Amino acid sequence: MNSITKLVEEKPWVGWVLFFTTMIVVFVLGLFAASIVERRTEALYTYRPATDISEWEPDSSKWGKYFPREYESYLKTKDMNFRSKYAGNVPIDSLAEDPRLVVLWAGYGFARDYSAPRGHHYAVTDVRNTLRTGAPMTPAEGPQPATCWTCKSPDVPRLMSTMGPAKFYASKWAALGPEVTHAIGCADCHDPKTMSLRISRPALIEAFSRKGKDIGKATHQEMRSLVCAQCHVEYYFQPQTSYLVFPWDSGTTVDDIERYYDSLNFSDWTHALSKAPMLKAQHPDWEVFALGIHAQRGLSCADCHMPYQSEGGVKYTSHHIQSPLKDVSTTCQVCHRESKEELMRNVFERQDKNFAIRIEAEDALVKAHFAAKKAWESGASNDEMAPVLKLIRHAQWRLDFAIAGHGSSFHAPLEVARILSTAVAKAQEARIHLTRILAAHGFNSEIEVPDISTKEKAQQVIGLDMPKLHEDKKKFLETVVPKWDAEAASR
Amino acid sequence: MNSITKLVEEKPWVGWVLFFTTMIVVFVLGLFAASIVERRTEALYTYRPATDISEWEPDSSKWGKYFPREYESYLKTKDMNFRSKYAGNVPIDSLAEDPRLVVLWAGYGFARDYSAPRGHHYAVTDVRNTLRTGAPMTPAEGPQPATCWTCKSPDVPRLMSTMGPAKFYASKWAALGPEVTHAIGCADCHDPKTMSLRISRPALIEAFSRKGKDIGKATHQEMRSLVCAQCHVEYYFQPQTSYLVFPWDSGTTVDDIERYYDSLNFSDWTHALSKAPMLKAQHPDWEVFALGIHAQRGLSCADCHMPYQSEGGVKYTSHHIQSPLKDVSTTCQVCHRESKEELMRNVFERQDKNFAIRIEAEDALVKAHFAAKKAWESGASNDEMAPVLKLIRHAQWRLDFAIAGHGSSFHAPLEVARILSTAVAKAQEARIHLTRILAAHGFNSEIEVPDISTKEKAQQVIGLDMPKLHEDKKKFLETVVPKWDAEAASR
Secondary structure, eight states: OHHHHHHHHHOHHHHHHHHHHHHHHHHHHHHHHHHHHHHHHHHHOOOOOOOOOOTTOOOHHHHHTTOHHHHHHHHGGGOOOOTGGGGGGOOOBHHHHOTHHHHHTTTSGGGTOOBOOOOGGGHHHHHHHSGGGOOOSSTTOOSOBGGGGTTTOTHHHHHHHHHOHHHHHHSBTGGGTTTOOSOSOGGGTBOTTTOOBOOOOHHHHHHHHHTTOOGGGOOHHHHHHHHHHTTSSOOEEOTTTOOEEOOOTTOSSHHHHHHHHHHHTOOSEEOTTTOOEEOOOOOOHHHHHTTSHHHHTTOOHHHHHSOEEEETTEEEEOOOOOOGGGGTTTTGGGTOOSOHHHHHHHHHHHHHHHHHHHHHHHHHHHHHHHHHHHHHHTTOOHHHHHHHHHHHHHHHHHHHHHHSSSSHHHHSHHHHHHHHHHHHHHHHHHHHHHHHHHHHTTOOSOOOOOOOSSHHHHHHHTTOOHHHHHHHHHHHHHHHHHHHHHHHHTO | OHHHHHHHHHOHHHHHHHHHHHHHHHHHHHHHHHHHHHHHHHHHOOOOOOOOOOTTOOOHHHHHTTOHHHHHHHHGGGOOOOTGGGGGGOOOBHHHHOTHHHHHTTTSGGGTOOBOOOOGGGHHHHHHHSGGGOOOSSTTOOSOBGGGGTTTOTHHHHHHHHHOHHHHHHSBTGGGTTTOOSOSOGGGTBOTTTOOBOOOOHHHHHHHHHTTOOGGGOOHHHHHHHHHHTTSSOOEEOTTTOOEEOOOTTOSSHHHHHHHHHHHTOOSEEOTTTOOEEOOOOOOHHHHHTTSHHHHTTOOHHHHHSOEEEETTEEEEOOOOOOGGGGTTTTGGGTOOSOHHHHHHHHHHHHHHHHHHHHHHHHHHHHHHHHHHHHHHTTOOHHHHHHHHHHHHHHHHHHHHHHSSSSHHHHSHHHHHHHHHHHHHHHHHHHHHHHHHHHHTTOOSOOOOOOOSSHHHHHHHTTOOHHHHHHHHHHHHHHHHHHHHHHHHHO
8 A cells, every 4th residue: 555655656647547537436426416316306396486467367378478488388289280180280070980979979969069179279169169069149048058168268267256156057158158268278277376286176176075085185296187187077067056066976986976876866868769868978087097007106197298398408397288199208208218109009009909899889889779769669668678778878878988088098998998898798788688678579680770880870860950050050150259259358 | 736736745645535435436336337247147147057968858856956946946836825815735726716617618628627727846736636637547548638748747748759749649648647747847948958948849839830930040038938838828639630739820819819710610619508619718828928018018928937036146047937926026026116015906906807807708608608508499590599609609719718818917908808898799799699589489588597606506507427527536546647657657
């Protein structure tokens, strides 16, 4: 050792080499340590400037002044160009893609018009345009209550803050047309003072409260899903009051909610062909997501649908809410090391497998509805039909729960397969009953399903007067809606 | 800078501090580098000593002298104590657990006796003990051909090397009893000279060759699955010759293999109740595994079922082939950072969901078989029954393919769900046809399924004389088997 001391004394450059080596190594270790610390800091990071935004400000551009990156990314929800199908941002007509749905929803608004969802930017436009909201020429006209606005606009919490929810829901949809003009935006999820996540809609708070849970105690990570769960859930309108309720009192699985609806004897409508008391599933995204592996591993909606972005050294949350497959590098690949192509193939494979089961279930249900119609015509009694109608109700509820959501076959592929397989089993069981009932009433052949190979043919089969519906809608859009917009602009 | 040189000159201990800091840091970096290099070395590592083991040595203890760690771990396949069910290493009676299976296999050996598999150690014992191999009192007696030995013992490649496969398969099972006495062991998968993985069974080589593929060109990682695929696959015995064939010529999915069997008009047996021409799926483990995410990510069977172990600084492959859930820390947790409990819960959840669909399919099939029996009794014609029998054949084939394997609901959960849901759909479709046929022949009520709530009741329902079968087996085990063992010992 002494010899090294001597060496350094004799040749000072050896000391320098030792010194600089140490410096370099320590510098690199410092980089690693900094990277670890930085990630912890990122997790705590929330930017909360003082703002002059009012409590229920529905105009997102006013929020955007303080949060230009978030706002600019939010504006991109205009772009729905996912896969070639969305070219031109035109809504995809789901009924044209799968005309069986027209038969399944016979007697209900969805048989008229049902499109794949577009970005939040289109929320108000699309609910005005859909045939499901009809053509109310006066504020007092139906067919829909104001409850249909609930998830479409930050004008809704603004209105509720003065009207109260009950009066809001009890209004007609057309009555609030001039008031609801801003598409889903900042105020729907954020507190303008602290910019914290905020639940703006009563239905979610009430559903938690009925279960004895205080949503105010949710963690930040839970809130990154719960603000979405204000709307992306299964819900129903209470009869008479049209009050919006989440049917979660027995739990949030498809079986739990079915039990809940059965216990209330609730149905959304009576099927035009089979006369079954039907349930329409909305989009139970949060409920299905909760049963999948990504939720089980602690992820929130925002982790994949609103990934972190970097711009000029600043990290922010993208508000261009969209399919994570649109930007695999900032979503899936944060955890998964596979190539974009491989990861997308994995997702599509899950969707394809469940799609096959879905079609089995739909085909069986279409046949069941027509067979039930034939059974009524052949003189079947209410007593004979009761078990059949229950099977049809449950089968279609399960099918709909599995397919009505956004991305369910990715969120919880096996749960969706399980649900769909019970739909197949129950629809087929209904057909077995119906075959026996029909034979008892003198009809023992296969039921002929009319030609429903296109949306138009299927709508004709169930007796819809589509030219009339379109004409009325056109008149409504050309005369009523401009008045709404003018009234809103004058405020 | 000069001041530091001076400082070192004046106070030599400062130089020493710099020196030792550098040493420590470089040492730690060295450890990291070594760990990286070691992992690369491990991947290449194969230990190949010179041995005096003969080409088809069936006695694994002779191999064990050179590979004590592998051999000792192999001996542990005796231990099947997985979950509480396996307490005492007693085989689990699957028919007692689910008596529906007795009805589904009516007319076939599996209705007599079907147990959950035990470790490789029990291969010869269990095939001697099962009622499916009957009680042949002479070498020429049936019911089974020698093909039933194919996967049970390293004596098989030894015998095939002298007899040739065709003559082996054409022998009676009892004729080769004295020759096949060693349980599955080293020679089944290893070359005694190089210790490389080796395919010892012709069926796999032939299946590859018919597809124009040379199995000799498989990579080492592929071989770590292919040696298992010699046995853990779907197979059938060719009629007349009993030649063992893998039905992969159209592909290896359940649909591909169904098409293959249909094109040959092949059936394993005619169902005792429905008279349907049935297919019995064996254990298509490799085929199902290939469709799951772990295979898609490049894993082999051995990665999880034969994990690496460390002992006294030596790394070796565990030959205690078992469920990876028995040792989560060396299997799942090599890649997954979740707790053992969490990972096991994930697996069980997948199994539970598919189990629910399985029971739907089984219940529907049981009813279909009894309804078909009733239809024949009511005077249904072959023409009327033909589409029904085809539906039953396909439904049960799919059910069986999904449930006959080991761990399929883990290996490819969604594929299994998809398969099971088609089984539900087809079984129910058969029942719809049958309802119509029965009505046409004057019977229009629900079919009563007899009491099959226990294995014993179900076996009585399908007309099995179990006391006789057990008595014959006992006699066979007490008189014939000891002679086989004596003859083997005298060699």
